[in-house]
Amino acid sequence: MTHMIKGANAPVPAAPLRVAVGRQSVPGAPTVSAAALLLDAAGAVRGDADIVFDDRPVHPSGAVRHVGTGQGAGQLAEWLELDLLRVEADVQRVLIVGSCTDGTFGQVPGLYAQLSTFDGTIVARYAVTDATAETAFVLGELYRRHGAWRFRAVGQGYEDGLAGLTRDVGGAGAVTAVSPPAPVVPSASPAVPSGSGPVPLAGVGKAGSGGTPDVGASFEPSSWAADFFAFEPRVYRGKGAKTVTVDLPFPPNGEPVILEARTEEYHFISVKIPGREDDVFLSDLPDHYGRTLMVPNRKGGPLTLKVRNSGAWQLTVLPLSAALPLDFGTIAGSGREVFVRTGPAAELKVRAEDPYKGWFQMHYHWGDSPSDLRRPAKRLVYEWNGRRVREKVALPSGPILVTIDKSRHQWELTLDPADPSEPSRGARKAWRR
The missing domain is CATH 2.60.60.30 (sav2460 like domains)
Structure with missing residues (x-):
């Protein structure tokens, strides 16, 4: 030093x-x-x-x-x-x-x-x-x-x-x-x-509030994040196949956490929780980086992860409060990512490109309790063999999680205020334990 x-x-x-x-x-x-x-x-x-x-x-x-x-x-x-x-x-x-x-x-x-x-x-x-x-x-x-x-x-x-x-x-x-x-x-x-660590975003900007929040909605990230399981980020490194234990006292029926993956030589990585059918990661990381939601066990307690990659890799386990803010303006990046939207209802424009025609899928999560976030509430975008994705979708008022669940794409998201002529979806309740 x-x-x-x-x-x-x-x-x-x-x-x-x-x-x-x-x-x-x-x-x-x-x-x-x-x-x-x-x-x-x-x-x-x-x-x-x-x-x-x-x-x-x-x-x-x-x-x-x-x-x-x-x-x-x-x-x-x-x-x-x-x-x-x-x-x-x-x-x-x-x-x-x-x-x-x-x-x-x-x-x-x-x-x-x-x-x-x-x-x-x-x-x-x-x-x-x-x-x-x-x-x-x-x-x-x-x-x-x-x-x-x-x-x-x-x-x-x-x-x-x-x-x-x-x-x-x-x-x-x-x-x-x-x-x-x-x-x-x-x-x-x-x-x-x-x-989390620095993220591979090609452009992030804020263009002001651009709209009037729904009356009674809670838009403060600090109050939103205060109700979640808080812990210091856990970092795990390895090369090739390895099993790691995330030794955290996850609460029973708790909310998901964020798993960030970085690779050095090879894009593809597999991360699996033994006993589960679906992998946490089973995908390419276009820029050797990606973040996804990882759901702890129903009973709580530590998690075991089986990791496979042909080269060196790094996994970081982060609390849900580390989700990237999704505000009015444009964000660009690649692969899988996790966002939080705490503002009023809005319109999301999705643009994505992948020369290999891979899947592109987005969801949002919301609910009255942290356990409600374990499963997505609605699918926003689903493209199979999607070389070019061009979608415009409506987001309800926050707080909500927005996830890019499947993607090898380079993407660009633009968030604009909702059309005032459209009926309001109402305020969502703040998540409380």
Whole structure:
């Protein structure tokens, strides 16, 4: 691990990284909000989409994500995830930024930025020791040098807050929106990110609310996710055929969880729960990546998985709260994926291409209890021998899960507000145990 002083720089691996913007967990300390700003060669953001924070958690390239807050060992951190290989060529620097509105950084105990790989290896850590009256702070930056990436401990603060940062990098509309939420009491889980690793999305964007929610609907992801089985992500690695045990105390009749698969050499992977007819995965991963729902046993308790792949593979088991948000705008990607929609009724345009004419299938899940999510409520799209998929489907008001269940396709999803002339499907009940 590299402990850095202000102004120092060090190389970082060209691999997915987790970045913690953390502090000591002390009652009454100012709330710190983390963000990543992607800058071009002129040192400016190209637009609001280049600013990733809790209200805009995924960059259009899929290379940068804001994945939430964690607490443990006396520390409290907000987490970002970066896949440096997916950062667009026009982006030369990625700033790691903190802001606070209920105090100054001089009042933040033990402020630091820490970079680690997905296996937990810490590659750089910078502890801020000279903060005073600043309310916005650039802790560090990742930057390109001779075809590789390096991290620099910046330590530059702004007493005039985000307004000062805006003068330097542009993007006034979005930078000034990067402010901490109202203080919350985090769970007692360790300070690790709650989301999955960077995802192979070719374009993710938000175009505003674009509609009026149904009266009485619950659209807050935080309240939605709070009712689900929470646990730290579990990562399993292997090569060829192997049996692994997911040693988690799954509750009886609990909701599904997310299984993320990554492969290195070969696209095809098989993941099976012994005793079940259907495989969890039995498919190609077009970009060596895919995510699907995995249903725990009815009786609860640990799960056994039999994995087959001709090369090296990695499986990550994630809580349902790690589903990708499906908001107004366009998302592009490939293969199987899991989304959550927490907004009002909407219209989903589905475009997909596969030169091998494979299956393409989508469902949504909803219900009054977590156990209702174990089976899909309705099939949205089903194409057999689907070289080109062109569908327009209606989504009810959330919260719902939307899954791409079968796919070797490169796909694009565009979510638009529902036609106001269509009758409302009504608000869905929030899921409660």
